[in-house]
Amino acid sequence: MAVKIRLARHGAKKHPYYRVVVADGRMPRDGRYIEQVGRYNPMTNPKTIEIDLEKVDEWVSKGAQPTNAVSHLIDIARTGAPAAEKKAKLSKKAAAKAAEAAKAAAESAAE
Known part of the structure; x- marks a missing residue:
């Protein structure tokens, strides 16, 4: 029996919450687990x-x-370091607005 330590997803749609479980590798992701x-x-x-x-x-x-x-979560738990936050990417429209605003600010500063 191949035993895996994996995440089981719980929570509502778009609001995930995970349990770290020990489960048989043949069981479904959110199925029966050992512990x-x-x-x-x-x-x-x-x-x-x-x-x-x-x-x-x-x-x-x-x-x-x-x-x-x-494995990554275990490493974070062992070191006590906080999980790294991902940088939020700007959408194309927001990036264009930011570039336009920066260009306008540069022009006004040059005058």
Whole structure:
């Protein structure tokens, strides 16, 4: 049986909330799991990461494989560093407005 430590999605549409679970690799993402070992909420500021590292280490010693996302969360939980915030990209219209405003400010400063 391939055991994985992965995220199970909960929460409402466009408001995700994840549980870090130990599950059989053949089970569906949000299906039956063996044990819940943590929680992750990306909607709070800063992002909330609560993982029981002792349970995770115990399962890894038994052969459970964490997914890439869970490995990253475990590293963040071990170091205690806050999760890196992604830079919000401007839409094309907003970028054009910002460029126009900067150009107008440069012209007024040159006069």
